Amino acid sequence: MADITRYPFARHLRSTPTTHVIHHRRGKLAHTGTGQAFWFRPLSATLSELPVDDRELPLLLHARTADFVDVTVQATVTFRIADPDLAATRVDFSLDPATGRWRAAPLQQIAGLLTETAQQHVLDVLAGLPLLQALTDGVALTRERITAGLLADSRLAHTGLALVDARVVAVRPDPDVEKALGTPTRERLQTEADGATAQRRALAVERERAISENELQSKIELARREEQLVAQRGANQRRGVEDAAAADAVRTTAEAEREERLAQAHAAARRAQGEADAAAEAARLAAVAGTPPEVLLTLALREFAGQLPDVGTLVLTPDVVTGALARLVRP
Missing domain, CATH: 1.20.5 (Single alpha-helices involved in coiled-coils or other helix-helix interfaces)
Structure with missing residues (x-):
């Protein structure tokens, strides 16, 4: 909105580059354009301010398909005021000189105009489509129809409005x-x-x-x-x-064989010993053959004495010695 500064007997207005201000003094055009700054008297001045920047208008449109199912179209229309001087004559954009605010609601009036126009085009498109086709192809068809219809609408052109863009976000049925x-x-x-x-x-x-x-x-x-x-x-x-x-x-056989060989060796040794003893005895007997009995007795006693145990003391009585000597000297 324009900034209006109050002074005694006069006012000063300063606008922005995105607003178009029209100043009439006593019914005659005094100032028009964007970025205006001027002095005016509130009793003799008529002010109008129109935004010339791009404006976004969200739309929530309702329609019915060919099979009588209600759907909702969510869209956005971008527009701007292309001819501010013409728009100021069709829509009330007048300002209160004391506050710098609009006396009416011009943007709501333009929004209503655009909404109703877009609603008519949406109804025309969706009324001829069944629900499934409206859900699948409705976004592209309604976007194209809204864009073409608003561009060709003479009322918008006579109001000084221009369409910048139209977008359809979704076409959805009831939940x-x-x-x-x-x-x-x-x-x-x-x-x-x-x-x-x-x-x-x-x-x-x-x-x-x-x-x-x-x-x-x-x-x-x-x-x-x-x-x-x-x-x-x-x-x-x-x-x-x-x-x-x-x-x-094997061990038993070896031991038996060893025992047998030992027995055989012992037997052979005993036989050899017997034979040796027999030969010695025969030799001894042959040696004493023809020897007197007294000599044989003496030899026998000597041999017997050799076989007796050790004798520590031997007592010879006279009788024994006498008898032995008598037998020795006997012829």
């Missing part, structure tokens, strides 16, 4: 209808999700079964190897017993 339309898709997605869950569970069960089978096979293989180990241990023990028995047999 209940939208939920009903999304139900098949949600059901399909839920079915796919359930199928994926079932497949994942089946895969998990299959993996568990494979793991159980692997564990069972491992246990069977372990039992088989334990059986082989027990059998091998038994065979090793039997082989050890057999080897020990064979070793014992």
Whole structure:
């Protein structure tokens, strides 16, 4: 808005570069243009201020499709005042000289004009489309129709307005209808999700079964190897017993043979000793053959004495010595 400074008997107005100010003094044009700054008398001046920058107007339009379903169109229209002098004659943009504010609501009047015009074009487009087509193609069709209709609207041109851009964000039905339309898709997605869950569970069960089978096979293989180990241990023990028995047999045979050889050697030695003793005895007997009995007795006593134990003291009585000497001198 323009800045109006109050002084005694006069006022000073200063506008911005985005506002167009029109000043009439006593019915005649005194100032017009953007970025104006001038003095004026409030009793003789008429002021109008028009914004010339681009203005955004959000629109929420309602329409009905060919199958009688209500939809909502969310759009935005960008416009500007292209001919401020013309617009000032069609819409009330006059300012209060004391406050610098609009006496009316010109922008709301322009917004109403644009909304009603866009609403008519939206109704024309969506009335000939079924709901599904309106939801899929309605954004592009309504945007094109709103743009073409506002550009061709003579009332807007006669008001000094120009369309900059028109955008349609969404075409949506009522929440209940939208939920009903999304139900098949949600059901399909839920079915796919359930199928994926079932497949994942089946895969998990299959993996568990494979793991159980692997564990069972491992246990069977372990039992088989334990059986082989027990059998091998038994065979090793039997082989050890057999080897020990064979070793014992060999050792027994060797000892028997050794004992037999020792017995044979002892027998041979005894035979040789007997033969030697017999030969010695025969030689001794041959040596004493023809020897007198007294000599033989003496030899016998000597030999007997050699076989007697040691005698510490020998007592000879006269009788024994006399008898022995008598037998020695006897012829």
